[in-house]
Structure formats: structure tokens, C-alpha cells
Amino acid sequence: MTKNAHLIGICGAGMSAVAHLLQEQGWAVSGSDEGAYPPVSTYLEKIGLEPMIGHRAENIPDPVDLIVIGKHAKLIPESNDEVRAALEQHKDKVKSFPEVLADLxxxxxxxxxxxxxGKSTLTTLITHCLxxxxxxPGWFIGAIPKGFEHSASMGGDGPFIFEGDEYPSANWDDRSKFLHYLPQTVLLSSATHDHVNIYPTLASYHAPFQQLLTGLAERQGQLxxxxxxxxxxxxxxxxxGPKLxxxxxxxxxxxxxxxxxxxxAAGEPTRFDLLVGYEVYPGFTTTELGRHAVQNICGAAAYLLGxxxxxxxxxxxxxxDFRGLNRRLDRKAPASRLVIYEGFGSSYEKARAAIGAIREHYPARRLTVMFEPHTFTWRNRAALGQYDTAFDDTGTVWLFAPPxxxxxxxxxxxxxEIESRVRARHSDVRxxxxxxxxxxxxxxxxxEDVILVLSSGSFGGNLSQFLKDAETHFPSD
Structure with missing residues (x-):
């Protein structure tokens, strides 16, 4: 008999990916959310799911075997009838999506x-290579990879590769998502302070990483x-424990x-030799931009060759053969003569890496940056100091209001306040x-120009139209 799973908050990127994994395992899946918007709404349509719009107790199917509740401030029983019904009437069937991933x-x-x-790119890179x-392989990626039909799949009998998120699992579970997965291997790209609204200090941010590695060491896993x-x-x-x-x-x-x-511009890839201890493996190429792309390849090699x-x-x-991810320094508006790249500018380090990569590959061009301070890490008043150097080595900086x-x-x-801080160190800010x-x-x-779009948002939903307008104003020859 087919089992029924219902996802409350299905239009989150992670939740929609879990919906597909459940489908692959033969579950009948339904779900609800406050609204459905691209790209997730497009993806749900692709996998044959039409979310119910609005949260109501009657959305929950009868019978139901599993209810997955997303991590969103509005998905709490005090103000959400559907969540309240799930927790009062089906509490033994409620799980967070990292719990479901761990089970699967x-x-x-x-x-x-x-x-x-770096974790989205590294997860995608490793999965692609396998x-x-x-x-x-099986995989779970918190972004949209090129060359894959799905951001998550059970795959075959190879290893399962997770993008491990340190964000809390659910409104009732403060544990970081990655603590549920009990991996045999952890690849740690960085541990720079992030998510300041959840982890106000560096020590509090590092605490879940330490928990992850403590558990890994107990299992004699590799770091x-x-x-x-x-x-x-x-x-x-x-x-x-074992480490590389x-x-x-x-x-x-x-x-x-x-x-x-x-x-x-000439279609020439980056070239390098891979060093493994004292061994040299020549002739590696990548079309990804920046030295950090080579760094990521070294990390993937450590796992795959190691x-x-x-x-x-x-x-x-x-x-x-790797073609990267959407929003990770991928070329936009391909039918335009104007060179536009989009970077995932959710933190200072990501923004600086994207700016550095464009400067390295387009040294003779003026670099214009379109920036939206979308994350709490950018729009918290205590973080204003980041703006002193965030846009070094750029020309015009266009600032969008924080959401x-x-x-x-x-x-x-x-x-x-943000504009004033940037203007104190930068000559052309608008x-x-x-x-x-x-x-x-x-x-x-x-x-003369190259434009770099930096945000984890969409500039109030206007980015798609901007890119279409770029192709209209500057059509390719």
C-alpha cells in the first residue's frame, strides 16, 4: 500500500528536494505553503506536485503516514492551524526534513x-564527478546544479553526498541540520562567522561544527x-581522527x-596541475572562474582520490566537464553583448571571492556591482564594518534596500546607513x-564594462526583468 507524506512549507528549496526523494521511494506526496514562486514552483510542477496555497488543518490527508514541517517563523502552532493540527492529532508522524533525510x-x-x-559548489562538484x-551517487544540494534534473536524488549504490547546513533543524529542534546525518566523512570548507541572527558570537557559531566533528571522531570518520x-x-x-x-x-x-x-571571452579555460603530496597530475582544466574554483577542485580531489x-x-x-551552479558566478543574459555574472552574495567572503574572480578574469574591464543586502549577516547593524572593504577593486556600486x-x-x-558606510570608502555609490x-x-x-550581480535574493523580484532588458538593450551580434 502506498504511504502518504504531507509537507507543510513545501515551497522551501530543501523541502521541495525532500518531496522528490520521497517520491523516488514510492511515497504519495502532498504539500502546502503560503505561496508558490519560481524557481521552486516551477520545480514542483516538474515533479507533478501542486501545492495547496494557504495553511489549513484540512490540508492534511487522511490517512497520513508522515508529516514534514519546514523551518520557517510562520510554521508554529500558535498561529498556524495546519501545524497545530499536525502536532495535536499526528504528533508521532511529524518530522523535520533533516530527520527524513537521515532516515532515507x-x-x-x-x-x-x-x-x-563553498559547500553548494563542492557538493555539486563531488556529485558531478562521481x-x-x-x-x-545520491545527493542533496541546497542550490540548483547545472547538468542535473534534480537538486536531490537517491541515486544508486554509491555514496550519498550532503550539503550540510548548520542552520537549526526545525522550530522545535535547535540542532543543526547536519547533526542528523551521522556521516563517515566531513569536508569542511570554512567556518567564518555567519547566520548572526542565530549565532551571535563566533563561539556559538562554531559549537555545532564541533559537535559534528566530535561525533565524526567517535565513528573514526575522516575529516x-x-x-x-x-x-x-x-x-x-x-x-x-583520520584527516586530509x-x-x-x-x-x-x-x-x-x-x-x-x-x-x-575567448573560451579559454583555467589550467593547472593537481598536486597530491609529491605526485603531480598535469593537465587539469576548468571553466569555473576564480582561484577559489581551483581550491574547490583540490577539496573534491582530496575526497575522491583520497x-x-x-x-x-x-x-x-x-x-x-563541470559547468557549475546557477547563481555561482554563472554568465547571465547570454543573448546580450553586455557581460553580466551573478554571484551568491550572502556573506562578505562570498562577495569578495566573486569580486576577486571577476577582477582576475576581466582585468581590463570596469566592474560594476549590483548589491542587495539580503541576509541578516549583511543587514545587521553590528556588521556595518564589513562594508569598509566589501567593494574594494570595483567601479560603480549600486545598492538595493535590505528586505x-x-x-x-x-x-x-x-x-x-549602509550607503553612508560604503560611500566613506568608495567614490561611486548609488x-x-x-x-x-x-x-x-x-x-x-x-x-568596457562587466556587471556583477550580488545577492541571495532577487532585488524585489525584479532581477529576471533586468536580465531580459539587458538582452533587449544590448542584443548580441
């Missing part, structure tokens, strides 16, 4: 990619960590040499609204 992968070899940045070599980031390096030095290091600094187990950055999952030749071929959702939960800075994004195109020269 209980018999698999599990690997978690964790860190304050799939390219026919190793049948792979990046030596280029100080906190990840500190965790690696202190780890008592990677990075672009000296002394790493997995590193790179002879890096020649590519020329995207555990003998791939040969160097298999890895080299897979890396050359208002959740502003009462922390000490939110205003657009005026603010704009969604209906005035055409000003940016009017100021652009497709022969």
Missing part, C-alpha cells in the same frame, strides 16, 4: 560538505578541511600548481529601486 539514507555511506561558504565516472581558511585549519589541527588537508597554500595534502587563469573512489584520469575528465522580512528579529541597518533598474543599463558600456 540510513543504509548509505554518507559524506557531508559543511562550511560557511556521476560522470558512473559511480551512482577533510581547507587550510586556506583559518578556522577550518584550526578544526583540522585539533581533530584526533587541501588548499592553495603550502603544505597541503592536495593542492595545485602552475595555475593559468582562463579567458572567458578514498580511491575515482582515478586521476576519471577526475580530470569530470572536472573539465523587511525578519527585520524585527535583529538590529537591522537601513539602506541609508542606490536604486526595482522599477529603476534601467538606470544601470543606461550607464553601461558593453565594450
Amino acid at each position: 539514507t540510513a543504509t548509505r555511506e554518507r559524506m557531508v560538505v559543511a562550511g560557511s561558504y 556521476a560522470h565516472a558512473g559511480k551512482a 577533510i578541511a581547507c587550510m586556506d581558511e583559518q578556522y577550518a585549519a584550526n578544526f583540522l589541527h585539533a581533530y584526533p 588537508s587541501y588548499g592553495l597554500c603550502k603544505g597541503c595534502n592536495y593542492s595545485a600548481a602552475n595555475i593559468v587563469l582562463g579567458d572567458p 578514498q580511491e573512489l575515482l582515478t586521476p584520469d576519471e577526475l580530470r575528465a569530470a572536472i573539465a 523587511t522580512h525578519g527585520e524585527g528579529s535583529h538590529d537591522q541597518a537601513s539602506l541609508e 542606490s536604486f529601486t526595482g522599477d529603476a533598474m534601467g538606470e544601470i543599463l543606461a550607464d553601461a558600456d558593453p565594450q
Whole structure:
């Protein structure tokens, strides 16, 4: 008999991915949310799900075997009839989505990619390499990978690769999501302070990472960590179990040499040699931008070669074929002569890495940045100091107002405060609204400029139209 699963808050990226995993295991899936918007609404339609709009107790099917409740401030029994009904009438069937993921992968070899940045790309890169070599991985990725039909799949009998999120699991469970997965391997890309609304101090932010690694050590699991980031390096030095290091600094187990950055305009990839201890594996190429892309490849190699999952030749071929993720320095408006890239600017480190990559690959062009302080990490008043150097090495900086959702939960800075802070260190700063994004195109020269879009949001829902307008104003020849 088919089992029924109901997902409350199904339009979250993680929840929609879990919906697909349940479908793969033969569950009948239903779900509800306050609203459905692209890209998740498009994805749900693709997998044959139409969410019920609005939260009502009668949304819950009868019978129901599993209820998954998402992590959202509005999904609480005090104000949500559907959540209240689930907890009062079906409490023994309610789980968070990381609990469901843990259940679904209980018999698999599990690997978690964790860190304050780089984890989406690394998870996708490792999954791509395994799939390219026919190793049948399963995966769960918190972004939209290119070359995959789904952001999550049970796959075959290969290892299951998780993007490990340190965010709390549910409104009733403060444990970080990745603590549910009990992996055999952890790859730690970084541990720079993030999610300041949840973890106000660096020590509180590091606490769940320490819990993750303590459990890993108890299982005699392996830690792979990046030596280029100080906190990840500190965790690696202190780890008592099997471990490997990677990075672009000296002394790493997995590193790179002879890096020649590519020329995207000419279709030339970045080239480098992979160093594994004293062994040199030449001839690696990648179309991904920036030195941090090579750093990520070294991390993937540490896992894939270190555990003998791939040969160097298999890895080299897979890396050359990797096309990245949406919103991770991917080229936008391809039918436009104006060069536009989008970076996932949810933190200072991600923004700086994106700016650095564009500067490296387009050294002769003026760099215009469109920036939206979408995350709490950017819009908290205590974080205003980040803006002193955030936009170094750029030309014009266009600032969008921070969103208002959740502003009462922390000490939110205003657009005026952010603009004042940036203007103190930067000569050309302008603010704009969604209906005035055409000003940016009017100021652009497709022969001289490159535009970098930085946000984890969508500029009030106006980004798609801006990109369409760029193709209209500057059509390719």
C-alpha cells in the first residue's frame, strides 16, 4: 500500500528536494505553503506536485503516514492551524526534513560538505564527478546544479553526498541540520562567522561544527578541511581522527600548481596541475572562474582520490566537464553583448571571492556591482564594518534596500546607513529601486564594462526583468 507524506512549507528549496526523494521511494506526496514562486514552483510542477496555497488543518490527508514541517517563523502552532493540527492529532508522524533525510539514507555511506561558504559548489562538484565516472551517487544540494534534473536524488549504490547546513533543524529542534546525518566523512570548507541572527558570537557559531566533528571522531570518520581558511585549519589541527588537508597554500595534502587563469571571452579555460603530496597530475582544466574554483577542485580531489573512489584520469575528465551552479558566478543574459555574472552574495567572503574572480578574469574591464543586502549577516547593524572593504577593486556600486522580512528579529541597518558606510570608502555609490533598474543599463558600456550581480535574493523580484532588458538593450551580434 502506498504511504502518504504531507509537507507543510513545501515551497522551501530543501523541502521541495525532500518531496522528490520521497517520491523516488514510492511515497504519495502532498504539500502546502503560503505561496508558490519560481524557481521552486516551477520545480514542483516538474515533479507533478501542486501545492495547496494557504495553511489549513484540512490540508492534511487522511490517512497520513508522515508529516514534514519546514523551518520557517510562520510554521508554529500558535498561529498556524495546519501545524497545530499536525502536532495535536499526528504528533508521532511529524518530522523535520533533516530527520527524513537521515532516515532515507540510513543504509548509505554518507559524506557531508559543511562550511560557511563553498559547500553548494563542492557538493555539486563531488556529485558531478562521481556521476560522470558512473559511480551512482545520491545527493542533496541546497542550490540548483547545472547538468542535473534534480537538486536531490537517491541515486544508486554509491555514496550519498550532503550539503550540510548548520542552520537549526526545525522550530522545535535547535540542532543543526547536519547533526542528523551521522556521516563517515566531513569536508569542511570554512567556518567564518555567519547566520548572526542565530549565532551571535563566533563561539556559538562554531559549537555545532564541533559537535559534528566530535561525533565524526567517535565513528573514526575522516575529516577533510581547507587550510586556506583559518578556522577550518584550526578544526583540522585539533581533530584526533583520520584527516586530509587541501588548499592553495603550502603544505597541503592536495593542492595545485602552475595555475593559468582562463579567458572567458575567448573560451579559454583555467589550467593547472593537481598536486597530491609529491605526485603531480598535469593537465587539469576548468571553466569555473576564480582561484577559489581551483581550491574547490583540490577539496573534491582530496575526497575522491583520497578514498580511491575515482582515478586521476576519471577526475580530470569530470572536472573539465563541470559547468557549475546557477547563481555561482554563472554568465547571465547570454543573448546580450553586455557581460553580466551573478554571484551568491550572502556573506562578505562570498562577495569578495566573486569580486576577486571577476577582477582576475576581466582585468581590463570596469566592474560594476549590483548589491542587495539580503541576509541578516549583511543587514545587521553590528556588521556595518564589513562594508569598509566589501567593494574594494570595483567601479560603480549600486545598492538595493535590505528586505523587511525578519527585520524585527535583529538590529537591522537601513539602506541609508549602509550607503553612508560604503560611500566613506568608495567614490561611486548609488542606490536604486526595482522599477529603476534601467538606470544601470543606461550607464553601461558593453565594450568596457562587466556587471556583477550580488545577492541571495532577487532585488524585489525584479532581477529576471533586468536580465531580459539587458538582452533587449544590448542584443548580441
